[in-house]
Amino acid sequence: MNSAATPPKPQRMTYREACKQAIRAAILADPRVFLMGEDVARYGGSYAVTKGLAEELGEEKIRDTPLSEAAYVGAGIGAAIAGMRPIVEIMTVNFSLLALDQIVNNAATIPHMSGGQLAVPLVIRMATGAGRQLAAQHSHSLEGWYAHIPGLKVLAPATIEDARYMLQPALEDPNPVLIFEHIMLYNREDELDPTITGVDIVSAKIRRPGHDVTLLTYGGMLFKTLDAAEALHQEGIEAEVIDLRVLRPLDMATVLGSVARTRRVVIVDEGWKSGSLSAELTARIVEGAFFELDAPIRRVCSREVPIPYAAHLEQAALPQVPAIVAAARELVKGR
Amino acid sequence: MTEKLHLDHAHLRDLLTAMLRIRRFEEKCFELYQSEKIRGYLHLYDGEEAVSVGVIRTLRPDDAIVATYREHGQALARGIGMNVLMAELYGKQEGCCRGRGGSMHIFDRTKRFYGGNAIVGGGLPLAVGVALGDKMQGRTSITACFFGEGAVDEGSFHESMNLASLWRLPVLFVCENNLYSMGMALERAEAEPDITRKAAGYRVTAEAVDGMDVVAVEVAAQRAVSAVRETSRPYLLECRTYRFRAHSMFDAQLYRTKQEIETWRKRDPIDRLRSWLEQSGLMHAEEINKIEAEIAAEIDAAVAFAEAGTWEPVEELERFVTMDRVPQ
Numbered sequence: 001m002n003s004a005a006t007p008p009k010p011q012r013m014t015y016r017e018a019c020k021q022a023i024r025a026a027i028l029a030d031p032r033v034f035l036m037g038e039d040v041a042r043y044g045g046s047y048a049v050t051k052g053l054a055e056e057l058g059e060e061k062i063r064d065t066p067l068s069e070a071a072y073v074g075a076g077i078g079a080a081i082a083g084m085r086p087i088v089e090i091m092t093v094n095f096s097l098l099a100l101d102q103i104v105n106n107a108a109t110i111p112h113m114s115g116g117q118l119a120v121p122l123v124i125r126m127a128t129g130a131g132r133q134l135a136a137q138h139s140h141s142l143e144g145w146y147a148h149i150p151g152l153k154v155l156a157p158a159t160i161e162d163a164r165y166m167l168q169p170a171l172e173d174p175n176p177v178l179i180f181e182h183i184m185l186y187n188r189e190d191e192l193d194p195t196i197t198g199v200d201i202v203s204a205k206i207r208r209p210g211h212d213v214t215l216l217t218y219g220g221m222l223f224k225t226l227d228a229a230e231a232l233h234q235e236g237i238e239a240e241v242i243d244l245r246v247l248r249p250l251d252m253a254t255v256l257g258s259v260a261r262t263r264r265v266v267i268v269d270e271g272w273k274s275g276s277l278s279a280e281l282t283a284r285i286v287e288g289a290f291f292e293l294d295a296p297i298r299r300v301c302s303r304e305v306p307i308p309y310a311a312h313l314e315q316a317a318l319p320q321v322p323a324i325v326a327a328a329r330e331l332v333k334g335r
Numbered sequence: 336m337t338e339k340l341h342l343d344h345a346h347l348r349d350l351l352t353a354m355l356r357i358r359r360f361e362e363k364c365f366e367l368y369q370s371e372k373i374r375g376y377l378h379l380y381d382g383e384e385a386v387s388v389g390v391i392r393t394l395r396p397d398d399a400i401v402a403t404y405r406e407h408g409q410a411l412a413r414g415i416g417m418n419v420l421m422a423e424l425y426g427k428q429e430g431c432c433r434g435r436g437g438s439m440h441i442f443d444r445t446k447r448f449y450g451g452n453a454i455v456g457g458g459l460p461l462a463v464g465v466a467l468g469d470k471m472q473g474r475t476s477i478t479a480c481f482f483g484e485g486a487v488d489e490g491s492f493h494e495s496m497n498l499a500s501l502w503r504l505p506v507l508f509v510c511e512n513n514l515y516s517m518g519m520a521l522e523r524a525e526a527e528p529d530i531t532r533k534a535a536g537y538r539v540t541a542e543a544v545d546g547m548d549v550v551a552v553e554v555a556a557q558r559a560v561s562a563v564r565e566t567s568r569p570y571l572l573e574c575r576t577y578r579f580r581a582h583s584m585f586d587a588q589l590y591r592t593k594q595e596i597e598t599w600r601k602r603d604p605i606d607r608l609r610s611w612l613e614q615s616g617l618m619h620a621e622e623i624n625k626i627e628a629e630i631a632a633e634i635d636a637a638v639a640f641a642e643a644g645t646w647e648p649v650e651e652l653e654r655f656v657t658m659d660r661v662p663q
């Protein structure tokens with residue numbers, strides 16, 4: 001209809017839809033790629049990411065598994081070694097603990113143990129995070145644990161763009177790549193820029209530039225942090241928001257570059273503080289930029305409690321915008 | 336071993352009342368979910384009431400129970416008060432777990448009701464351990480462990496059956512086989528869909544029973560409980576049942592047909608008992624209406640109790656993360 005000169009229009013979609021398009025595109029592009037997990041086919045996915053895909057692509061490619069996390073995650077590792085490019089979906093991070101052995105003792109170690117004879121080109125996707133009153137066995141943010149493990153790569157897409165495009169490079173990577181999708185993001189809508197056709201899985205991104213303080217975050221906390229940055233702007237404080245995107249290996253160059261400019265850091269993470277990703281970031285900033293800092297590093301994290309059911313307690317347990325604003329304000333203005 | 340039940344009027348009335356209490360309570364829960372008084376995941380037991388009612392009445396107060404996230408039926412059948420249960424679903428501090436657990440995590444130590452577990456298969460090893468602890472302390476109590484047939488897919492089912500048998504532990508494994516784990520049909524998940532046959536590999540006695548017939552369940556449970564208590568060995572009781580409603584509040588039920596649900600509804604355990612009672616003249620509509628009215632009043636009171644309940648102050652958020660002592 002239109003002339004070729006008309007630029008393609010941005011497409012508005014949900015994060016869920018972006019994940020689905022990524023899976024569909026990957027399976028269509030490479031016969032080695034398939035997806036397996038609990039209720040991904042007939043039920044349509046516990047968070048409806050794969051809804052309709054089994055009808056479209058067939059139940060060989062969108063494969064329902066029994067409730068056997070250890071077995072099908074392990075099978076994903078084996079299939080990857082045998083030449084396939086599996087995408088394994090685990091309903092939520094709490095259930096991935098049933099497959100922790102396979103992920104940590106097999107996927108993460110086989111390349112090294114085999115002296116480089118074998119690679120494990122596997123992608124494992126799972127939901128993470130709290131916010132829907134699902135209580136203490138369905139709400140945790142354990143991605144930081146996985147980021148502790150050498151041999152794994154850990155991604156946390158927060159934007160529609162990353163949800164759409166991180167999967168492809170993850171599949172191309174010769175290593176096991178874990179993708180964490182925060183449950184509160186699935187319904188989020190945004191525009192997908194049609195001029196972008198891919199993203200990397202190595203770098204952190206500055207989502208909002210600023211010079212007074214660096215707000216370091218990822219995943220489900222990105223939008224709360226951006227809201228905090230906007231509130232700080234109203235107070236005359238310009239916060240730089242960094243979306244880590246990749247939790248292992250960390251892109252410290254981008255982080256330290258920002259710290260060198262702002263000299264102040266607040267880390268926002270839905271994980272707990274103790275022995276955590278936020279602790280690791282703190283240590284690396286101190287190691288790499290101690291003399292650049294004008295103020296102590298602050299962390300806004302979940303309270304050290306299993307996530308409770310009651311809404312007011314759950315919300316009180318999670319990092320919230322006012323706490324981020326207060327932490328940043330204190331660093332910049334000394335209160 | 337007593338195989339006979341005294342199906343006198345009082346007994347039958349109890350069975351019907353117990354099932355109706357669960358059904359009506361959950362119908363109210365469904366409404367309250369729509370009006371957002373209850374949130375999170377809510378798994379209803381609609382259609383499966385005969386299982387918990389039939390099994391739990393054969394247990395003694397010193398026996399223990401371990402259940403799943405679909406445990407309102409077990410909780411009520413065990414005698415956990417409707418008030419504290421409803422308050423828990425509201426997230427109020429008057430709830431049995433102070434609003435911290437919610438629908439999927441009901442606990443009551445005084446009733447030896449050890450959850451409320453939302454990890455499929457997560458309760459089975461726990462049940463083995465409770466039985467171990469009881470046995471090591473010379474108690475004669477047994478542990479009843481409820482789980483869906485989906486849990487049979489998990490390694491924990493097999494490991495627990497083996498351990499319980501190997502160590503001769505008094506565990507009654509009660510499989511509530513409602514044919515689907517979320518959208519996964521049993522025959523699509525299990526190479527051997529006859530669950531009782533799994534037990535042979537662990538030298539565990541197993542029996543399947545019509546889980547839509549409360550009397551049949553009770554008879555089978557009585558037999559199983561006596562066997563477990565007398566032999567101190569595990570026993571697997573598979574109750575063949577069906578869930579009439581969606582898996583949870585977020586389920587479009589794409590995996591089964593309306594006709595299938597309707598066919599099963601004809602075997603509704605409550606309708607079945609009620610019509611049998613009426614036809615045989617053991618109970619008249621009047622009496623049943625009276626039971627219904629009493630239950631309705633109890634539910635109204637539970638809702639009022641939950642509504643009047645209070646929110647735990649957020650300052651107390653970090654309580655119970657670690658304990659100062661072991662509660663006695």
Ligand SMILES: Cc1ncc(C[n+]2csc(CCOP(=O)(O)OP(=O)(O)O)c2C)c(N)n1
Pocket residue numbers: 038067069091095098405453454455456482483484485486487511513515516517582
């Ligand atoms: C380890 C684990 N995997 C997956 C889930 C998600 N999930 C919750 S309930 C359920 C179905 C379980 O079915 P079944 O055991 O038959 O019990 P039912 O729900 O039918 O009572 C699934 C897959 C979970 N809670 N835990």
